[in-house]
Amino acid sequence: MNLETRQCQNCHNDFVIEPDDFDFYKKIDVPAPTWCLDCRMQRRFSFRNERHLYKRKEALGGKEIISIYSPDKLLKVYSHKDWWSDKWNPDDYKKEIDFSKPFFGQFKELLFEFPWAALFNTNSVNSDYCNYTTDNKDCYLVFGGDFNENCCYSTFNFHSKDTADVYWVERCQLCYETTDSKNCYRVFFSKYARDCNNSMFLFYCSGCSNCVGCVGLRNKSYCIFNQQYTKEEYEKKMGELGLNSRSGIQEFKRKMSNFVLKFPHRYAQIIKSVNSSGDNIVEGKNCKRCFEITGPAEDLKDIFLGGLNGRDLSSCDHLGHGVELAYDSWAAFGGSSNIAFSLWTRTCHNIRYSYALTDCSDCFGCVGLRNKQYRILNKQYAKNEYEALVPKIIQHMNDVPYLDSGGRIYRYGEFFPAEFSPFAYNETIAQEYFPLNKKDCLEKGYQWKDLETKNYQATINPEELPDKIEDVSDDILNQIVGCAHKGECDEQCTTAFKITSQELQFYRQMNLPLPVFCPNCRHYQRMKQRNPIKLWHRKCQCAGKQSENGVYTNTIQHQHGDSPCSDEFETSYSPERPEIVYCEQCYNTEVA
Known part of the structure; x- marks a missing residue:
């Protein structure tokens, strides 16, 4: 088919369906979408609460448990252990299809009658306050991270140890406030660091040790702001910078934010990949408009956070490990195949409109089943x-569609309405990537959860905290620290927080000052360091001998000589941003 432009049913903006999209829809046997890419992603994200945890009573035994479902939600919630146990029978929950009612409404009834697992936290040891995780030990408030030990306040950290406040790191140890980094030891306040150690404030650095405030360096030691020093000079300078104090760190952050703008930025982090576009893609082949892809991965389009031997995937997120042929779904794993309009399927095949299935095949509109086949509404x-029966149900979904509270029409081919989500919009990752205020949220048909009145008050204000960790006594463990944002930000601020013994030990070991923001605000600050999951078509800003804005002078002649580079690309750096953006070849000529 030819390229086709449609109007999104949700935001009413035009969006394009390309010929290869129609080929994929034919392959997986689904109709073309009526919602644009961003609205589809936002809708899926509104079902995923990663980091908001609550205490509530378990429905099965009455004991207090940690859950992603707040106690005011009228749900039947079981502990993770009991949900997977034989204390209850999923077969007790099923429905007969009723062709006089919309199918979506019948699925919603089954969904909210069925027990919900309090958390997704598998094989954990002393790591109760973690979610969407597996095989963690002695971890606290880790979300989406696996195979870690003694880590806290982190998201998507893997195979890491003794690390705090990081986002998307792998095989790191004793790291702090670092994002998008790998194989690092004792690295703080850094981004895109690889194989580095004993360093702070690195950006796009690899193989560096004992470096501070550096950009684009390779295999260097004893550098500050890219200037080479002897070991003795470096140690003297470090003593003068005061990076063991909060005030010294804040001053250095300000200088670093200006320093990084003096250097070219790579248009995208696409490594060892072929015919791919997006950002943060490793070992991808034919991956278009994809973000956070860990390969090998092949024939992916509009995927956020996936890979690991995934192939033939479109408009999905948070999936991988051998998944093949999936569409408009999230959290599909374990070699699942032919999955559409579903959430959390593991080792499943030929699934439509289902939630939390394991080792199932040929299921339509099912919830929580294990090792089942040929099920409809369980x-x-x-x-x-x-x-x-399945073709009749599909025809019925088209003939008797579901209308949500905003009047949007749901026929076969639409993901679940956002009003089916058990979470308020601002409890989910949708708020992180598509932020809304309460008014706009409610107008768009999402739920909103107001900040609960806390039964505690701060006993110490953030400005009263010592500037250096050496001046902090053990009494801080008894204090409630007020967050510097005071709940006045849009970052789900908890207004106050406590310092745990685990993190106090870490700060002392690393000689780092105490934080003045609550864990939620710190998480949002890390998120703001990352580029959006959106692309703009741009031209390389290498003008020949220097960058277009004249800030950076090239260190070597490029292939295009003194003439401006003609390369164009898709990048997550929007045109109005101040960074100097170079194409792959120009960037590598300068840095690699």
Whole structure:
């Protein structure tokens, strides 16, 4: 088919469906979307609460548990252990299809009758306050991170140890306030650091040790703001910078933010990949408009956070580990295939409109099943009955569509309405990537959760905290620290927080000052360091001998000589941003 422009049913903006999209829809046997890419992603994100945890009573035994579902939600919630146990039978929850009612409404009834797992936290040891994680030990408030030990306040950290306040790091140890980094030891306040140690404030550096405030260096030691020093000079300078104090760190952050703008930025982090666009892609082939892809991965389009032997995936997020042929879904794992309009499927095949299935195949509109086949709304059918009934249900979904509270029409081919989510919009990652205020949120048909009145008051204000960790006594463990944002930000501020013994030990070991922001605000500050999951078409800003803005002078002649580079690309740096953006070749000529 030819390229086609449609109007999004949700935001009413035009969006384009390309010929290869139609080929994919035919392959997986679904209709073309009526919502644009961003609105589809926002809708899926509104079902994923990663980091908001609550205490509530378990429905099965009445004990107090940690849960992603707040106690005011009228849900049947089981502990993670009991949800997977044989203390109850998922087969007790099923429905007969009723062709007089919209299918989506019937699925919603089943969904909210069924027990919900309090957390997704597998094989953890002393790591109760973690979610969407597996195989963590002695971790606290880790979300989406696996195989870690003694880590806290972190998201998407993997195989790391003794690390705090990081985002998307792998095989790091004793690191702090660092994002998008790998194989680092004792690295603080850095981004895109690889194989570095004993360093602070690095940006796009690799193989560096004992460096501070450096950009684009490779295999260097004893550098400050890219200037080379002897070991003795470096140690003297470090003593003068005062980076063991909060005030010294804040001053250095200000200088560093200006310093990084003097250097070219790579248009995208696309490594060992072929015919791919997006950002943070490693070992991808034919990955278009994709973000956070860890390969090998092939034939992906509009994917956020996936890969690991995934292929033939479109408009999905948070999936991988051998998944093949999936569309408009999230959290599909374990070699699942032919998945559409579903959430959290593991080792499943031929699934539509389902949630939390394991080792299932040929299921339509099912919830929480394990090792089942030929189920509709959890009811068992014979193979021939199932195959005859599914086309009738699809036709019924088109003939008797569901209308949500905003009047949007849901026929076969739409993901679940956001009003089916058990979470308020601002409890989910949708608020992180598509932020809304309360008024706009409610107008768009999402739920909103007001900040709960806390039964505590800060006993110490952030400005009263010592500037250096050496001046902090153990009494800080008994204090409630007021967050510097005071709940006046848009970052889900908790207004106050406590210092745990685990993190106090870490700050002392690393000689770092105490934080003055609550964990939520710190998380949002790290998120703001990262580029958006959106692309702009731009031209390389290398003008020949220097950058277009004249700030950076090239250190070597480029292939295009003194003439401006003609390369164009898709980048997550928007045109109005101040960074100097170079194409792959120009950047590598200067830095690699």
